Amino acid sequence: MSNSSSMAQFLLLALADRRELQLLHFWLFLAISLAALLANGLILSAVACDHHLHTPMGFFLLNLSLTDLGCICTTVPKAMHNSLQNTTTISYMGCAAQLFFFAFFMSAELFLLTIMCYDRYVAICKPLHYGTLLGSRACAHMAAAAWATGFLTALLHTANTFSLPLCQGNALGQFFCEIPHILKLSCSHSGFLREIGLLFFTVSLGLGCFFFIVFSYVQIFRAVLSIPSQQGRHKAFSTCLPHLAVVSLFLSTGTFSDLKPPSISSPSLDLVVSVLYSVVPPALNPLIYSLRNQDLRDAIRKTITGYFLRSNKLLLFFYRAIFV
16 A cells, blocks of 8 residues: 555454454443443433532533543444454544544543542632632533543544555554554654654643642642541542542553553553553443442432333333223
């Protein structure tokens, strides 16, 4: 392939060589994706329907669930299709779309997690100013900024990456389209350096978010430990620990994937790590938040109960219409 314009498709990394293992991966990915869709869908419904969750944290949690759904729906369906059909191909435009949406949702998720950290910081360290600093208008502006920044970041990376001439074949060492693996196929030195510059800028933004989160949690824990009431400390920790767990899972897996030394790199390890940071967090995030948040658990329970009650009423209606 002389350049990207003549390349019709890419070859993704196969999840397994044996047919039995391919089908096993299909069912495993299906289970994870259904769990993520169900859990994030329940959170979306609970936050939208329960007025007790119409808070800044509830609003940001709703946006986080949308990014999780976007991430899982960007990478997993194609991997499942390839496992089921025993193929590894993805079209050129399909690869570009997958890269764009994955970068978009992952970037937006990082910025949303940073904003949620700011929410916890204000709630615990500056409670008297919470209503002023995190009013409905301010929350909407911050969420819009997170989505817009993620969109701009993804657009710049996708446009630059797919403008590079590709002359090193079309085999990607990943089960979905990702920037570093496409850059390995490039034969343009200047374009490669331009994308590295964009990546450096993006990493700098990520590090800025990371240091802000660390600084905020240092202040949060200092404030929490100074609370005289044990019940007050427990309540503060119960609202902060889920967010800290989600941030740690998101950043640790993504950082290890990008910065792991080449000496320990292998196709199987790369596959496991990529699944850990692209597939597992969207499925675990709702579980982490719901385990520690009593209001969210109650809202999800009401949502599930209401669904079954409506279903039973509908079934009873059809039964009476047909048999009575």
